[in-house]
Amino acid sequence: MVRAEAAEGLRLLSTDGLVLTWLDVFTATPLAGNQLAVVHGADALDDDTMQRFARETRLSETTFVQAPTADGADYRNRIFMMAGELAFAGHPSLGTAVAVAHVRGEHAARYVQQTPAGLQPVEVQLTGRSARASMLQEPVVFGPQLDPARVLGPLGLAAGDAHPELGPQVVATGVPQVVALAAEATALDRAAVAQREPLAALLGEHGAVTLYLVHWDPATASATARSWFVEPAAVTEDPATGSAAGTLMAYLHARTGAPSVTIDQGVAMGRPSRLECAVEADRVRVGGEAVVLAEGRVHL
Numbered sequence: 001m002v003r004a005e006a007a008e009g010l011r012l013l014s015t016d017g018l019v020l021t022w023l024d025v026f027t028a029t030p031l032a033g034n035q036l037a038v039v040h041g042a043d044a045l046d047d048d049t050m051q052r053f054a055r056e057t058r059l060s061e062t063t064f065v066q067a068p069t070a071d072g073a074d075y076r077n078r079i080f081m082m083a084g085e086l087a088f089a090g091h092p093s094l095g096t097a098v099a100v101a102h103v104r105g106e107h108a109a110r111y112v113q114q115t116p117a118g119l120q121p122v123e124v125q126l127t128g129r130s131a132r133a134s135m136l137q138e139p140v141v142f143g144p145q146l147d148p149a150r151v152l153g154p155l156g157l158a159a160g161d162a163h164p165e166l167g168p169q170v171v172a173t174g175v176p177q178v179v180a181l182a183a184e185a186t187a188l189d190r191a192a193v194a195q196r197e198p199l200a201a202l203l204g205e206h207g208a209v210t211l212y213l214v215h216w217d218p219a220t221a222s223a224t225a226r227s228w229f230v231e232p233a234a235v236t237e238d239p240a241t242g243s244a245a246g247t248l249m250a251y252l253h254a255r256t257g258a259p260s261v262t263i264d265q266g267v268a269m270g271r272p273s274r275l276e277c278a279v280e281a282d283r284v285r286v287g288g289e290a291v292v293l294a295e296g297r298v299h300l
Contacts, residue, residue, distance in 0.1 A: 090242015134287025143170030
């Protein structure tokens, strides 16, 4: 049975508009991490309205909380980029769970969110406006291994910048990503997208959301990362990509046996983020901190 009491708790539609929560995710510091706008009680909104509002926010993702339609789910999470809806995403999943707990006044919660990718368990600890959240992403699906020159070329890098043993690959833990490990950390400093078309062609060919460039240090179980996705008219760098962090963890575990990794991302953008990943059975857990930045209502 769908959890009716949870669904009722999210029906926040009123004559005063819809409740809106604005968060920074994968950080404990306001105005860092990755931004997210969450619209609650969005059952009456059609897809076009949700898409247009996502473009209005101009954020990498905007989410809309609806009553669940799947057995066992607490709520349905609709995730929109400016270019369209996503089947799954990382920081919008964690941030939405934090927003739901905040609106409900819950300090500790375990939810099951419904997305087109499936059902994902999410855990939240909330103290005031600060939170820690983690989630189990979908079981890993490994796609093709890719030519380093083809992958790194759109970033202005050469095939020789790729890790000599850990080559690029398409990996999904909910949605496909292109994971590319660099041999040296300096490659991340030099990476820059000069033209949209080569990156769009690479991602489009594999149905991938981002190109995730990483330097991994096995001695410290840590990594630094940068991530790029394609919008309708431009290429945008993402300050924290939870879904790609999950694919990196799955990749490293399969290739090297690594059980965990802590990823720093967004530093080059001035929005530092930290993502914590670990393997649990056939899934990857991705977590981090979040902070509620603003609250209000939106009239759609």
